[in-house]
Amino acid sequence: MNETAAENYRRRMARVLDHIDRHPDGDLRLETLAGIAAFSKFHFHRQFGATFGISVQRYVNLSRMKRAAFALACRAEMPVIEIALAAGFQSPDSFAKAFRAEFGTSPSAFRKAPDWAAWQTAITPYDNARKQIMTADFHRADLEIVDFSEVPIIRLTHHGDPAALNGSISRFIAWRKANRVGPQVARTFNVFHGVEPEDVRVDLACQAMPGLEPGEGMERASIPAGRCARLRLVGVNDELEAPATWLYRNWLPESGETLRDYPLFCERSNFGPGLPESEMVADLFLPLA
Known part of the structure; x- marks a missing residue:
């Protein structure tokens, strides 16, 4: 892959990450994200995994969970249901189940006493994925x-x-x-x-x-x-x-x-x-x- 083609490829993948970042409560299904990258949906999930070392759905989940965890810890004025909806979940129950699966505790318990060590371990694959494509080239x-x-x-x-x-x-x-x-x-x-x-x-x-x-x-x-x-x-x-x-x-x-x-x-x-x-x-x- 020549340099121009590689840069174009990088931009297309970066466009997907930016869309996920900007629309946590939006339509982040495989077909939608493949369209944003202008890749075939039949290959996009494999391309994403090969590029970032993590599946696209796992990346989406961790992106939403990272945002939700910070809101729980730092925005005491926001009700849990509002945080759940902002993170793309349809109900507090589905949010609580997903949150516990990632961080080993409930959203309310995390709000009272955040376990940041467990949080860091859970979101490491997300951070590592972003480093693969979002590293700036400084001049x-x-x-x-x-x-x-x-x-x-x-x-x-x-x-x-x-x-x-x-x-x-x-x-x-x-x-x-x-x-x-x-x-x-x-x-x-x-x-x-x-x-x-x-x-x-x-x-x-x-x-x-x-x-x-x-x-x-x-x-x-x-x-x-x-x-x-x-x-x-x-x-x-x-x-x-x-x-x-x-x-x-x-x-x-x-x-x-x-x-x-x-x-x-x-x-x-x-x-x-x-x-x-x-x-x-x-x-x-x-x-x-």
Whole structure:
């Protein structure tokens, strides 16, 4: 397969993933998705499995379950039946059965005490599938040198087991909601102090607005001003390892730049449990001397 044909093939498969992402409660039958890819339905299911290492129906189920799990944990105001319908299920009973099959617990029990380790294990095939086709091909044109202005923040630092990170995220979101400082009000940041496989240290942070007080286990800090290489990422949400690796391994040695003594960080400007992943925006900042 030549390069042009391979890119066309990749685009057609990416179009299917984007459709699933945007229409969790829509018609996601095999025939519909094959038509979106412009492939024969007789071969599409085999093509999908060969490309992503997972069947198309399993991918659809995990896509819906991932969205539903985040809504349960982070959107306490949404009734379970509303989450079920938004995830493409016709009734709470069918949703509960599917949810238990994937995560080993009921939706209501997960809402009360999310088991993020079980969640991560369950959705790993989905994440791995997306990596097969959604990995961005980064270029120097995607990057801009900017002068970042200092931002005072309130941060919750997660340090330890990466499987527990989503629990910290849920706690931070709950604090933001209680204080009415959602993403539309205060800027959102992550600061990556260390990303060892079994020992993650990352700040979950938002802009410190006037009168906003830190919650339990949180503290005031600031992201300092300075020159940064900024890489804008669209449709790359959870998986930041690939763009970070490209910055350090490919761009930095060729740039002639030197690094400043502050860790890699990102600003998330368009994100949320109900937003299609293809529309999420994050700016990844590499601090420069």
